[in-house]
Amino acid sequence: xxxxxxxxxxxxxxxxxxxxxxxxxxxxxxxxxxxxxxxxxxxxxxxxxxxxxxxxxxxxxxxxxxxxxxxxxxxxxxxxxxxxxxxxxxxxxxxxxxxxxxxxxxxxxxxxxxxxxxxxxxxxxxxxxxxxx
Amino acid sequence: xxxxxxxxxxxxxxxxxxxxxxxxxxxxxxxxxxxxxxxxxxxxxxxxxxxxxxxxxxxxxxxxxxxxxxxxxxxxxxxxxxxxxxxxxxxxxxxxxxxxxxxxxxxxxxxxxxxxxxxxxxxxxxxxxxxxx
DNA sequence: CGGAATCCGTAATGATACTG
DNA sequence: CAGTATCATTACGGATTCCG
Numbered sequence: 001x002x003x004x005x006x007x008x009x010x011x012x013x014x015x016x017x018x019x020x021x022x023x024x025x026x027x028x029x030x031x032x033x034x035x036x037x038x039x040x041x042x043x044x045x046x047x048x049x050x051x052x053x054x055x056x057x058x059x060x061x062x063x064x065x066x067x068x069x070x071x072x073x074x075x076x077x078x079x080x081x082x083x084x085x086x087x088x089x090x091x092x093x094x095x096x097x098x099x100x101x102x103x104x105x106x107x108x109x110x111x112x113x114x115x116x117x118x119x120x121x122x123x124x125x126x127x128x129x130x131x132x133x
Numbered sequence: 134x135x136x137x138x139x140x141x142x143x144x145x146x147x148x149x150x151x152x153x154x155x156x157x158x159x160x161x162x163x164x165x166x167x168x169x170x171x172x173x174x175x176x177x178x179x180x181x182x183x184x185x186x187x188x189x190x191x192x193x194x195x196x197x198x199x200x201x202x203x204x205x206x207x208x209x210x211x212x213x214x215x216x217x218x219x220x221x222x223x224x225x226x227x228x229x230x231x232x233x234x235x236x237x238x239x240x241x242x243x244x245x246x247x248x249x250x251x252x253x254x255x256x257x258x259x260x261x262x263x264x265x266x
Numbered sequence: 267c268g269g270a271a272t273c274c275g276t277a278a279t280g281a282t283a284c285t286g
Numbered sequence: 287c288a289g290t291a292t293c294a295t296t297a298c299g300g301a302t303t304c305c306g
Contacts, residue, residue, distance in 0.1 A: 018171065020192035023249035031245065032165035034279090038151065050288050059153035061280050066289065075252050087287040088286085097248070104244050108237040112164065115230070116156035119208050167298085183268055194300055199269065220267040221306080270305075277298075285290075 030075055031101065035060055035068045040094070041109055043078065044102040047093030077101055163208055164234065168193050168201040173210065173227070174242055177235040180214075180226030210234055 018024050030036055035057065042048060042056045054065055069092060072078040077098035081091045094102060151157050163169055168190065175181060175189045187198055202225060205211040210231035214224045227235060 018191065018246075023253040024246045027245050027249045027252050028170065028242070029167065031241075032167075032170055034162065034165075037161065037165055054288095058151070062289070063281090063291095064279065067279095082288090085287095086286095088289085090288060097252075100248075101244065104241040108241060109161075111234065111237050112160050113151070113157045115233075116160045119160050119230075120156040195269075196271095196301090197299065200299095215268090219306095221269085223268060268306090270303100272303080273301090275298105275300090277296100279294105279296075281292105281294085283290105283292080286288090 027075065030071050031077075031105070033068065033071075035064050036072060037105065037109070039065070039068050039072065040077065040098065040102050040105055043092060043094050043098070044106060047091050050090050050092070053092060072098070160208065163204050164210075164238070166201065166204075168197050169205060170238065170242070172198070172201050172205065173231065173235050173238055176211065176225060176227050176231070177239060180224050183223050183225070186225060205231070 018028075031040070038057045038060070039053065042053060048056060050065075053069075054060065054062065057065065060068075069078060069080070073080050076095055079093050079095050079098075081093070083089045083091075151161075164173070171190045171193070172186065175186060181189060183198075186202075187193065187195065190198065193201075202211060202213070206213050209228055212226050212228050212231075214226070216222045216224075
């Protein structure tokens with residue numbers, strides 16, 4: 001009787017979704033962090049330099065970019081290549097693991113991008129809802 | 134020369150990843166919020182009552198569960214069915230749109246769950262790194 | 267049982283300034 | 287250019303309390 005989507009993926013989240021403090025939760029929070037997704041998507045097209053990344057991921061602050069990149073690098077999703085030249089040049093690109101991840105991430109992003117207008121338009125969102133007392 | 138993953142998905146994020154304040158960002162933040170993903174995954178198996186949901190998504194507080202559910206309902210991902218009985222009974226389930234979304238979400242979750250141990254083990258993560266002065 | 271409302275501490279975030 | 291450091295702000299999240 002299990003026709004759930006979870007079973008279709010060969011991975012059943014049958015009792016709890018996830019144990020509260022497991023590695024999966026940690027990685028999930030890194031990947032689905034506000035800027036994590038956007039940085040990964042940005043790098044999925046090609047390697048980028050710090051400045052390019054900053055411009056590509058619109059709205060990100062230097063602090064958040066640095067922090068996000070350090071986290072993603074520590075997780076082995078992003079490769080940092082620094083050249084000790086003057087001026088310095090640092091490139092960021094996806095590792096094999098990072099590419100593996102974005103393969104799953106991009107379809108999700110595409111779906112959201114394709115449906116976002118419908119979704120937000122449906123109820124005007126909290127943006128305007130927050131106006132009421 | 135465009136062999137990027139983005140193009141393979143028929144959706145190119147070619148210049149910026151996303152305009153800084155677009156509907157996609159909003160929906161993305163809802164879906165990838167800390168508890169959003171977990172609630173959606175929990176409901177992907179079957180509809181659940183409030184209490185069941187609370188137990189299934191381990192670690193979530195009532196406040197966050199309520200808030201997450203309201204957001205997901207407003208976005209049309211979740212259907213809320215209240216029965217005015219005593220005691221009250223409220224069921225939550227995915228809408229068609231919600232099921233559509235989780236179809237993209239579950240593969241990602243499965244991948245993360247399958248790789249999380251490797252990833253976290255690779256550098257011991259901030260959990261232990263935070264110990265050092 | 268299923269919430270909504272309040273208070274409050276912590277941690278995330280962002281603007282700015284500064285350094286190698 | 288590629289960051290780091292500092293500080294002000296905000297929002298997240300939990301515990302508690304009350305209501306239908």
